Amino acid sequence: MGERREAAERLREAEFEAFAAGAAGRLLHVAVLLTGDRAEGTELLCAALSRSYADWFRMRGEDPYACTRAEIVRRFAHRPWWRRPRGGxxxxxxxxxxxxxxxxxxxxxxxxxxxxxxxxxxxxxxxxxxxxxxxxxxxxxxxxxxxxxxxxxx
Missing domain, CATH: 1.10.10.10 (Winged helix-like DNA-binding domain superfamily/Winged helix DNA-binding domain)
Structure with missing residues (x-):
């Protein structure tokens, strides 16, 4: 049972790394456009990618890009008022x-x-x-x- 779990974990890591390598640039641009700041956009993207990694097996059959973008949108929409964008x-x-x-x-x-x-x-x-x-x-x-x-x- 432990070997199967380890193999599944390695597969998840490989799939997620491939996804992140291909989609991170565009997702970062979305986050930076929303926040108006590269550092805040990077923080927002990291949080969304972390959530996507945790939910990777539950996303089977869904578009991981769309799910991660939806997480960026959700997190941005529910930010506290003092973290609202002012520039960009x-x-x-x-x-x-x-x-x-x-x-x-x-x-x-x-x-x-x-x-x-x-x-x-x-x-x-x-x-x-x-x-x-x-x-x-x-x-x-x-x-x-x-x-x-x-x-x-x-």
């Missing part, structure tokens, strides 16, 4: 707007999926996407030009 590219946006913009525009997930992940109606996600995109377009960038925001077809 998405500086003028509040927490909900950041979540919607990152999921919809950066990650490119559908409105319905974003709504389900955030626990809000899809119409609300659409409205937040439009409002946040307009806020980002109207804000002059450091170079003087407004940042380009990619439109997502519904």
């Amino acid at each position: 590219v998405l500086g003028p946006l509040d927490v909900r707007e950041r979540l919607v913009i990152v999921l919809r525009l950066y990650e490119g997930i559908a409105e319905e999926q974003a709504a389900a992940q955030l626990g809000m109606p899809s119409e609300r996600v659409r409205v937040i996407t439009l409002r946040a995109s307009a806020a980002l377009r109207s804000r002059p960038a450091r170079g003087g030009a407004a940042p380009r925001v990619r439109e997502v077809a519904s």
Whole structure:
């Protein structure tokens, strides 16, 4: 029984290492966009990856990238108010707007999926996407030009 458990543990480690090596860069970018800070984004990613590692066998049949991204979103959404982001590219946006913009525009997930992940109606996600995109377009960038925001077809 002990050998089987050790073999399963080695398999989990190998699978998880392969997943983390392939997905960590993009997941880190998601976390940094949300937090507005690389150190906080790294901390958020490490916590989410730790949770994914612990749940690795329970994730069978599910997309580990989507599960880890959902953990990043959950942890970011439930952070204390004093740890809320104040800067970064998405500086003028509040927490909900950041979540919607990152999921919809950066990650490119559908409105319905974003709504389900955030626990809000899809119409609300659409409205937040439009409002946040307009806020980002109207804000002059450091170079003087407004940042380009990619439109997502519904």
